[in-house]
Amino acid sequence: MIKVAIMGHGTVGSGVYEVFEMNAEKIARVVGEPVEVKYVLDLRDFSALPYGNKFVTDFSVIENDPEVTVVAEVMGGVGAAYTFTKRCLEAGKSVCTSNKELVATRGEELLQIAEAHGVNYMFEASVGGGIPIIRPMLQCLAANEFDEICGILNGTTNYILTQMIHNDVTFADALKQAQLNGYAEKDPTADIEGHDACRKICILSDLALGDKFDPDEVSCEGITKITLEDVANADKLGCVIKLLGRMVRNEDGTAYAYVAPHLIHKDSPLASVEDVFNAIMVKGNATGDVMFYGKGAGKLATASAVAADMMDCVEHAERRRRIMWGDGSKHLLRPMDTLQSAWYARFKGPREELEKGLPVESLSEPAANVFVVRTHKLATAEMQKRIAKLNECGEVRAAIRIL
Numbered sequence: 001m002i003k004v005a006i007m008g009h010g011t012v013g014s015g016v017y018e019v020f021e022m023n024a025e026k027i028a029r030v031v032g033e034p035v036e037v038k039y040v041l042d043l044r045d046f047s048a049l050p051y052g053n054k055f056v057t058d059f060s061v062i063e064n065d066p067e068v069t070v071v072a073e074v075m076g077g078v079g080a081a082y083t084f085t086k087r088c089l090e091a092g093k094s095v096c097t098s099n100k101e102l103v104a105t106r107g108e109e110l111l112q113i114a115e116a117h118g119v120n121y122m123f124e125a126s127v128g129g130g131i132p133i134i135r136p137m138l139q140c141l142a143a144n145e146f147d148e149i150c151g152i153l154n155g156t157t158n159y160i161l162t163q164m165i166h167n168d169v170t171f172a173d174a175l176k177q178a179q180l181n182g183y184a185e186k187d188p189t190a191d192i193e194g195h196d197a198c199r200k201i202c203i204l205s206d207l208a209l210g211d212k213f214d215p216d217e218v219s220c221e222g223i224t225k226i227t228l229e230d231v232a233n234a235d236k237l238g239c240v241i242k243l244l245g246r247m248v249r250n251e252d253g254t255a256y257a258y259v260a261p262h263l264i265h266k267d268s269p270l271a272s273v274e275d276v277f278n279a280i281m282v283k284g285n286a287t288g289d290v291m292f293y294g295k296g297a298g299k300l301a302t303a304s305a306v307a308a309d310m311m312d313c314v315e316h317a318e319r320r321r322r323i324m325w326g327d328g329s330k331h332l333l334r335p336m337d338t339l340q341s342a343w344y345a346r347f348k349g350p351r352e353e354l355e356k357g358l359p360v361e362s363l364s365e366p367a368a369n370v371f372v373v374r375t376h377k378l379a380t381a382e383m384q385k386r387i388a389k390l391n392e393c394g395e396v397r398a399a400i401r402i403l
């Protein structure tokens with residue numbers, strides 16, 4: 001009998017327990033013997049649950065139990081989650097997590113500790129919830145250089161945008177619904193301001209390019225400024241608005257990495273990704289585009305990825321998986337200033353100034369002196385300069401990249 005532990009009994013943690021219960025037979029068949037969750041660590045009182053006797057509040061019970069070989073860290077955050085992960089690895093226990101904040105900020109350090117102690121630190125659930133993306137990048141696509149990654153990486157914001165696009169639901173109501181469904185982070189700011197997607201594109205970039213992309217240095221814009229007016233204008237241009245995380249590799253080996261809302265054409269496969277679903281396009285230099293699609297958030301979807309990593313650790317107890325990236329000293333992140341994009345803009349002011357100010361590709365007839373414009377490609381810094389200039393004679397009310 002294999003013994004494992006779960007640290008955290010929130011949405012994902014309770015889901016991990018449920019997956020081990022629900023699929024006990026299948027899991028035993030795959031790993032070769034039954035797996036028992038011996039402990040669940042949480043400070044709250046869950047004694048009324050049928051498995052209430054498994055709960056512990058003292059981390060050292062798990063740390064000091066040699067029977068426990070694999071631990072799920074599904075607590076979230078970078079405080080206790082970091083300390084307990086480090087101590088588990090140092091105690092010779094593999095750790096599997098859905099904690100993208102911890103992987104994105106301290107992943108390289110924890111991977112090194114895991115290597116030093118001959119155990120695994122695995123994080124399939126940290127990007128795309130139930131979608132397999134980490135393992136395919138590490139294994140199936142390993143022979144490729146990754147030229148581009150572009151994805152809808154946050155379920156909460158995709159749910160909100162879908163509600164705005166199809167049902168005219170306000171931003172606030174859609175957010176409440178996403179929280180009730182258990183999609184949102186504890187503090188939804190991380191979702192709506194793009195930080196969650198930023199952590200995820202950093203993890204994918206770390207894997208793709210082999211050096212750390214620091215979420216604090218990666219440009220990140222959320223969806224809080226998107227209005228129903230922009231959604232309607234995008235529709236008239238044959239587009240929908242989606243929050244994308246992107247990494248684009250340059251010929252010199254540097255890369256742009258960023259999170260921002262984009263207008264994407266309705267023909268794009270990403271345009272039809274709705275509600276809590278995520279999709280990730282990975283462009284390998286040998287494979288071309290490969291697309292991954294599925295539930296990017298939610299209890300059982302995410303829990304199944306954590307549980308599968310735990311099974312993998314059980315199966316690879318003797319020979320650890322080699323996963324590693326550098327500490328960021330290669331400075332691969334290229335500043336956004338030179339990234340070229342076509343833009344959608346909403347401008348109130350004189351038409352001639354707009355036509356002078358931006359490389360207009362198409363321009364709508366004005367409504368109440370407000371123009372909707374689609375531009376040719378323009379570098380980010382140049383666009384910012386031109387917006388500042390246009391704001392001297394009018395008001396640029398929105399500027400969103402077009403993919």
Ligand code: HSE
Nearest residue numbers: 154155156184185297
């Ligand atoms: N809050 C995250 C999301 C959860 O909405 O995508 C999954 O990472």
